[in-house]
Amino acid sequence: MLNDTQLLEAAQRFSTPLYVYDAAELDAALAGVRAAFTDTRIFYAMKANPNLSLLRRFRSAGVGFECVSAGELARAVKAGASGEHILVNGPAKSDEEYAEGGRLGATFIVDRGEEVALLPPSSRALVRVNPALSVSTHDHLATGAGSSKFGVPLSEVAAVVEALKAAGHTARGLHVHIGSAIRDAGDFAAAFAKLSELRPSVGELEVLDVGGGWSLDADLHGIAGQARQAAEVFGAQLWAEPGRYLVAGAGVLLSTVVGSKQTGRDFVLLDAGMTELIRPMLYGAVQPIRALWQGDQTKPYDLAGPACESGDVLAHDVPLPTPQRGGVLALLEAGAYGAAMSSNYLSRPRPAEVLWDGSWQVIRQREGPEAIWAAEL
Known part of the structure; x- marks a missing residue:
């Protein structure tokens, strides 16, 4: 599987949310x-x-x-x-x-x-x-x-x-x-x-x-x-x-931390959510998750996406180092039913997809706004 250095390189080069395949x-x-x-x-x-x-x-x-x-x-x-x-x-x-x-x-x-x-x-x-x-x-x-x-x-x-x-x-x-x-x-x-x-x-x-x-x-x-x-x-x-x-084990969804907050729960807020990965909402799917930043203090967080939906939570009680804005999370085993089920709900562009095969290959361009409404009259 791709290492942290490669995943961070992909996130920096192609931006997030991003699907990466090995x-x-x-x-x-x-x-x-x-x-x-x-x-x-x-x-x-x-x-x-x-x-x-x-x-x-x-x-x-x-x-x-x-x-x-x-x-x-x-x-x-x-x-x-x-x-x-x-x-x-x-x-x-x-x-x-x-x-x-x-x-x-x-x-x-x-x-x-x-x-x-x-x-x-x-x-x-x-x-x-x-x-x-x-x-x-x-x-x-x-x-x-x-x-x-x-x-x-x-x-x-x-x-x-x-x-x-x-x-x-x-x-x-x-x-x-x-x-x-x-x-x-x-x-x-x-x-x-x-x-x-x-x-x-x-x-x-x-x-x-x-x-x-x-x-x-x-x-x-x-x-x-x-x-x-x-x-x-x-x-x-x-x-x-x-x-x-x-395909599941070959794919990783990379997402960037945009902030954190505390209500009755401790949340890490991400730039990816149900529009990029709906399996947790549909099936209660649990993805292995890896923080690509360092930190000494670790405690459990819920991972919340940007949609105005209470169900837009990708995971619960994930042990993470203290979250940093701009930090990158890797949601593993995401190669199946991730990109395939991604949607344009909220007019969000579907993520880009890249393949590592000795070098990076873009295998799906990130959508822009015009692509989302291209078929509308």
Whole structure:
């Protein structure tokens, strides 16, 4: 990971708020996935971070893309992917997304039975299974729960597979994705066991796609071994869709201290907040945080952003040296769903993004006011 000197150099050179990525960390994360998931096709879940420079890096390494919008499909093509390297996912696909996925020859992930009639002629498809499991993550990140909007109930999967075949489509196999940032590897074992129970009703398959969702400290080799056993049950090739796992650890959000105050709490006031990093508000996400200034006295502070919103707090009770105006904080593990979810709320410009790959590369310019309102009439 980039050291304090490099992070301070980036903040001084490009100003803050700023997203910084370490190319070596990106490469190491992909190498770790491939070491665990041997003989597995990897599709990057683009929603985690869709920056074109990162997409091109993954595509040049042979990685495909899982897309959930027409915009992401366009990015996949721009990054050099063909249909064989693209999955079209999502619970409410638009006519445009069906048409573009069909034109590209992508593989569709069918999320409900009625989608069979909506697919372009002679499509290739996977059926997304809802295993109805409670998993070890935030409720907003749990996509495999029985009450989730995602996937086909276990009791209906075989019928959807048969409907695909009857409609002239290629039913390539099954898909499961139970959530994100899942801490307990046993959750994956339970999901794969649910899939294996479908073997008598669906027969052999070409593909078993086990999604992603692994926490950054997960036992990846153990999870991969269990996934491989499930694939063997079906005689299927194994696919996986890591998103956050590939990019989170490579990214840092740099923010400058603009002041401090005390009410009922001790606050450090930052130039970054919910418009730059909304995960703490959405998911209760906790980022590792490092102060890039020195000081002897340390006490806990809440980190508050500039928005006129009570929820605009990036972290609570963070031990910090006495804050200094102009000091720089590094919010670590911010490479996923940080820049991707940043917004122009309050007409704030989305931050610049830079990549360290032996030298600094600007991979997204900081927006100016004109860029924010360019589409308005």
